Amino acid sequence: MQAARLHAPGRMLVEDVPRPPPGPHDLLVRVEACGICGSDRHMFRGEYPTAKPVTLGHEFSGLVEAIGDAVEGFPIGTRVTGDPNIACGQCEHCRVGRPNLCAALSPIGVMRDGGFAEYVLVPAAQAAVLPPDLDPRHGAFCEPVSCCLHAIDVARIPPGGSVLILGGGVIGLLMVQLARLAGAGTVVLSTRQAPRRALALELGATGVADPAGGDGAISVMLPAGADVVFECAGLGETVLQATRLARRGGTVVLFGVVPEADRISISPFELLTRELRLESAWLNPLTHRRAADLIASRALSLDRLITRMIGIDEVPQVIGAAPVFGEIKVIMTR
Numbered sequence: 001m002q003a004a005r006l007h008a009p010g011r012m013l014v015e016d017v018p019r020p021p022p023g024p025h026d027l028l029v030r031v032e033a034c035g036i037c038g039s040d041r042h043m044f045r046g047e048y049p050t051a052k053p054v055t056l057g058h059e060f061s062g063l064v065e066a067i068g069d070a071v072e073g074f075p076i077g078t079r080v081t082g083d084p085n086i087a088c089g090q091c092e093h094c095r096v097g098r099p100n101l102c103a104a105l106s107p108i109g110v111m112r113d114g115g116f117a118e119y120v121l122v123p124a125a126q127a128a129v130l131p132p133d134l135d136p137r138h139g140a141f142c143e144p145v146s147c148c149l150h151a152i153d154v155a156r157i158p159p160g161g162s163v164l165i166l167g168g169g170v171i172g173l174l175m176v177q178l179a180r181l182a183g184a185g186t187v188v189l190s191t192r193q194a195p196r197r198a199l200a201l202e203l204g205a206t207g208v209a210d211p212a213g214g215d216g217a218i219s220v221m222l223p224a225g226a227d228v229v230f231e232c233a234g235l236g237e238t239v240l241q242a243t244r245l246a247r248r249g250g251t252v253v254l255f256g257v258v259p260e261a262d263r264i265s266i267s268p269f270e271l272l273t274r275e276l277r278l279e280s281a282w283l284n285p286l287t288h289r290r291a292a293d294l295i296a297s298r299a300l301s302l303d304r305l306i307t308r309m310i311g312i313d314e315v316p317q318v319i320g321a322a323p324v325f326g327e328i329k330v331i332m333t334r
């Protein structure tokens with residue numbers, strides 16, 4: 001089968017590899033769609049540890065082609081999505097329902113072969129069934145949506161409350177929709193690109209702001225600050241902005257991945273006396289099934305987030321290049 005494999009930083013090749021045989025507890029999934037995530041670009045550049053060589057791709061959906069001897073409940077041809085984040089299941093974090101903190105995490109598309117291929121192996125325990133008539137490209141959103149759902153869970157948005165989202169990439173635009181579904185009355189998105197701001201309004205944002213204007217426009221819309229601020233840009237400056245624009249007693253959720261070496265200067269006095277709740281949301285502990293159900297319910301608008309579809313041959317070039325201006329989500333389809 002064909003697979004897009006990372007061999008070394010900057011060196012990714014589409015090549016023929018053997019089709020993997022399913023182990024007793026595995027599904028062999030024929031990939032229909034696999035999304036490109038910003039982390040694929042980090043892995044390509046060697047900024048995030050991976051196995052090597054490895055087939056990248058952790059946002060995928062497809063059809064069950066074959067099953068291991070011990071697998072039940074996944075008839076051949078079932079459309080599924082796989083939660084790529086495979087935890088050990090034994091450590092103290094796994095046992096208390098926080099598998100995202102497992103030190104032995106071995107994600108599909110990072111530490112084991114992933115979805116930029118004709119087939120991918122998925123342990124049955126990691127798979128969620130999707131409706132047969134669901135657009136497989138929508139199935140490829142289950143992983144990012146599951147991460148966003150964890151952030152929504154930790155945020156504890158008060159019904160009717162106000163939410164500010166900093167960063168209008170695919171994550172910020174999903175958060176807009178999820179915050180509304182979670183009961184937020186006011187949802188403001190700050191992002192630089194005007195078409196994304198227009199799209200956010202169509203997706204349910206009640207207000208938008210251009211960060212070039214500083215905090216002013218947001219403060220007009222949220223004079224007391226936001227009940228919850230989601231940092232989804234992955235920048236030190238927006239982390240600081242999040243702490244400034246949360247209301248007294250409000251919550252800041254760190255979601256964007258700020259480069260490891262970056263540092264910010266923060267006032268503990270400010271955080272303390274405004275009693276800010278600082279949260280972080282990492283990966284998707286036990287939220288993948290819910291993400292699949294939510295996407296299956298068609299409650300999310302996903303077509304507007306897909307800006308390009310590519311074939312497997314194009315995957316290395318697209319992952320190796322900077323994101324194209326205006327692009328939101330690129331999906332490999334087969």
Ligand code: NAP
Nearest residue numbers: 147167169170171191192193211233234255256257282283
């Ligand atoms: P992305 O496309 O890079 O989105 C971030 C967006 O922030 C950019 O596209 C940019 O859009 C906007 N931005 C840049 N500077 C800004 C500023 N000063 N103020 C407001 N917005 C600004 O990435 P993504 O896929 O949406 O993901 C968002 C972040 O979440 C990334 O850091 C990603 O690594 C992280 N992530 C975390 C998890 C987790 O489990 N915590 C899971 C998935 C992804 P404009 O050009 O429109 O400004």
